[in-house]
Amino acid sequence: MKVGLILIDIQNDYFRGGKYELVHPEQAVMQTNKILGFFREQNWPIYHVRHISINPGAVFFIPDTTGADFYKDCNPVGGEEIIIKHRPDSFLGTSLKDKLEEKGIDTLVVCGMMTHMCIDTTVRSAVNYGYSVELIEDAVATRDLVWRGITVSAEQVQYAYMAALNGTFAKVQNADAWIKEHM
Numbered sequence: 001m002k003v004g005l006i007l008i009d010i011q012n013d014y015f016r017g018g019k020y021e022l023v024h025p026e027q028a029v030m031q032t033n034k035i036l037g038f039f040r041e042q043n044w045p046i047y048h049v050r051h052i053s054i055n056p057g058a059v060f061f062i063p064d065t066t067g068a069d070f071y072k073d074c075n076p077v078g079g080e081e082i083i084i085k086h087r088p089d090s091f092l093g094t095s096l097k098d099k100l101e102e103k104g105i106d107t108l109v110v111c112g113m114m115t116h117m118c119i120d121t122t123v124r125s126a127v128n129y130g131y132s133v134e135l136i137e138d139a140v141a142t143r144d145l146v147w148r149g150i151t152v153s154a155e156q157v158q159y160a161y162m163a164a165l166n167g168t169f170a171k172v173q174n175a176d177a178w179i180k181e182h183m
Contacts, residue, residue, distance in 0.1 A: 003182075007111050015071055025113060027141075029074060048082050050085070097129060134170060135166075135173075139175050142154045
């Protein structure tokens with residue numbers, strides 16, 4: 001098993017003062033940094049995925065804005081790969097699959113944002129490409145959603161997506177459990 005860390009869309013617009021704030025993204029980053037630190041200590045491959053909006057009328061992740069920049073606590077360092085994407089799937093129209101193949105990676109550890117969009121889409125796509133996925137549930141964040149006039153809380157959105165992904169698409173666990181398992 002060769003493992004790679006995929007950090008998806010940990011960008012300023014999702015944080016306080018950003019153009020599309022999530023619920024408790026700072027807490028997700030705290031857990032992400034545990035995993036990120038572990039990968040850096042092991043000198044294992046790390047891939048930072050950055051969404052840049054190209055759709056007319058987009059309201060966040062606009063090119064050349066600070067909102068589209070990586071969040072300060074999760075900036076790439078050294079030779080860590082940066083993958084630019086324009087859609088919810090981190091594989092679609094990007095070099096991610098090629099970069100993973102170059103290193104022989106077969107297992108992806110996934111952290112980032114938003115659970116109900118880019119995390120879900122990328123995890124499912126990764127499985128379609130034959131990767132095993134380990135999703136760190138407390139290192140992802142989402143927001144309240146509204147359907148038919150009913151607000152579904154971010155907490156409930158999170159539970160629903162973790163329940164849907166666990167088993168068939170990913171092994172879902174928290175950061176501390178994942179690190180303990182890999183020490």
